Amino acid sequence: MDMRQRKRRTAWSITYFLLGGACLLVTVVMATGLVTMWARAGVAHLEYLIPVLILGVPGVVLTFRAPVFGVSYGPAGMKYSGLLGARSYAWVDIREVRVAVLEGTVYSSDVPELVLASGGTDQLHMLAGHGSGRTNKRVKRLVAELEAARAAAS
Template sequence: MRKRRTPWALAYLLIGLVCLLIAVSVAASATRVDELIPIVLAGVPGLVLTIRAPMYGVSFGDAGVKYSGLLNSRSYTWSEVREVRSAVVSGTLFSSDVPELVLASGRTDQLPVLAGYGWGAETNLRVEQLVAELEKARTSAVPSRRTGS
């Protein structure tokens, strides 16, 4: 099983740790109830980012693909995935490429944690490479499943 992560996972982890540090330092000096608001505002997102950031990414192999995002994880067998493509949202100044799974049911499932961003209409090479790897894994796994059935 291969795993690909976003390069931003380390930044998310560090941001989470800073938020937790802020919440703990405010909690250590809090004397009134209204001083607990910053603890909740910084502590909850900090806790979520610190716990989830090391898990961000996509794992894929012969069996299928498993995506771990900010608050949830999803997994699909390759027989459930019809195509892997890049959804491009381009503007005049800023563009984003998001890996997207086209499912056999017709739905699409975007993988937003793995998105790449750039200026203008440039394509993000990291996302294009990830999409190519996922599509290659899907096409190489699906025929072997059909011959085994």
């Protein structure tokens, strides 16, 4: 097995990035309008900042985190980068990589799940694949790659 460092990104990274950029654009337009309105009226109405915050915070998070969503793995272990942070594991800390199914009312999601040597699990939610009753092939291939890399490093 080829054991060089590999990276796998979620197919949705570009969508999350564009959505975050759109939120930031709307936020800038609204904030500019607020500043103009406050300059003319001479009074700042802070309650008008609520929509700016509601769109601005997710816009910033998605715009700057989306390009790094994914997993990278190599001989030493793996690193997962998700929405609000990143986690790293050495292969000796991972007992198994498997597909977990998160059941929903309309559709289910297949999520790569790490079974840790400590007995816990860690689901890699940003790499999930959604479907309506069938196993997501992309997630299944990713789990097979991760499990093969883990087995080769053992």
